[in-house]
Amino acid sequence: MTGDAQISRLKPGRRTDIRRENERAILEAAEKVFAEAGFGGATMQLIADMAGLPKANLHYYFATKEDLYRRVVSRIFEIWLDAASSFDDAPGPVEGIGAYIDAKMDISRTHPHGSKVWASEVMHGAPVIQDYLETTLRAWTEGRITVIQRWIDEEKMQPVNPRHLLYMLWATTQHYADFGHQIQTLNGGKPLSDKQWREAKASVKEMVLRGIGAI
Amino acid sequence: MTGDAQISRLKPGRRTDIRRENERAILEAAEKVFAEAGFGGATMQLIADMAGLPKANLHYYFATKEDLYRRVVSRIFEIWLDAASSFDDAPGPVEGIGAYIDAKMDISRTHPHGSKVWASEVMHGAPVIQDYLETTLRAWTEGRITVIQRWIDEEKMQPVNPRHLLYMLWATTQHYADFGHQIQTLNGGKPLSDKQWREAKASVKEMVLRGIGAI
């Protein structure tokens, strides 16, 4: 098996570019369609149209609708995990949780579709990503609870239940993506402006940090 | 047309009971199926099976899938509006917002399916209940903002942005229904116990009320 090492070591040529570009376009279209119609309501034809490809071409890159969906869901999960690094190298809750709120609010603005797909997946009982919940998410959660508990022990914040604090952080930040349409309607039908997003982030941070006694 | 007044004044007999009971069973089954599969993923056959009726019978009581869905969505909205009365006859934020959180958390526990259907509907752009958002919900929101602003003016709480406070209340309380599966997974696969629900309610109330400077 000495040849294995070079299997995917073709120098990046047009072929590779085509594949990468098409997969990217399909995933982007799929994320939007799955978010707007749900898994059951989404059709491969619609995704194909939005990606500008014939439907049969989708099945060349992604064997089934489920495969495509799985890739979309995994993506937002990884983005969120990256954002979670804000939490780690922080001396206290003001910096750590503040940065985490900032990061999650930014993602809610830049990746609203992914957030909705994740929400939909969990609401339907997580048929596809149950293993993520039980392994990666659970481990991440326990780790963060430890950090929060340490801050409590160091009297950098009030002794709140860390678990419910995390739920509040997830709920509040993701609400701006998942319920973006409702928020937009209550904003006179217009999307939040840059200024309004800053106001939202500041409000959330202020209420949460005061709520846990960190400020 | 003098007879019109008595059209629906038949004394409650078996006929009426049959209709009422079947509609109830169908709506209950539909709420569960729509919540677990989304509108697109739900099938009339599945709803019929769960209600214990032949599919054709569903179409006798509800003309189309959309009609049935509309009824399910309206129901949770009315339940939430009822709960909102907690807000009104309260002297200050501790009582008003405290009772509102209690009420919404109770609904998240007793009507998780309805909450999910609402969330799904809004995430998909509110194709069916857009008018509710623009009329009833907007009016309700403005009213509550006025109440909160009065409390701020009376220095019963910190001057937070009332709108984002409402979003936080909605997000946090509904999270326990919409993401109930995720919470259950992080709870070792077991649903929250009575004690854990009390803990959740207490945590949310404590963090929110301290967050707005009401305690």
Place this chain on the structure above:
DNA sequence: TCATTTCCTGACCGTATGGTCAAGGTGAAG
């Protein structure tokens, strides 16, 4: 008993969907 209204349901239909396939196109390597 008879007439009338309401309720029930198996069988059926047109359509749309996920997925398949065979035939052909295309660019890079030798």
Place this chain on the structure above:
DNA sequence: CTTCACCTTGACCATACGGTCAGGAAATGA
């Protein structure tokens, strides 16, 4: 140029879906 791996796609298929309908059952009132 030839070869070969990769890419493209129109046409097609089986299935499942929402919805219809005709005919019968059951309850009600006279």
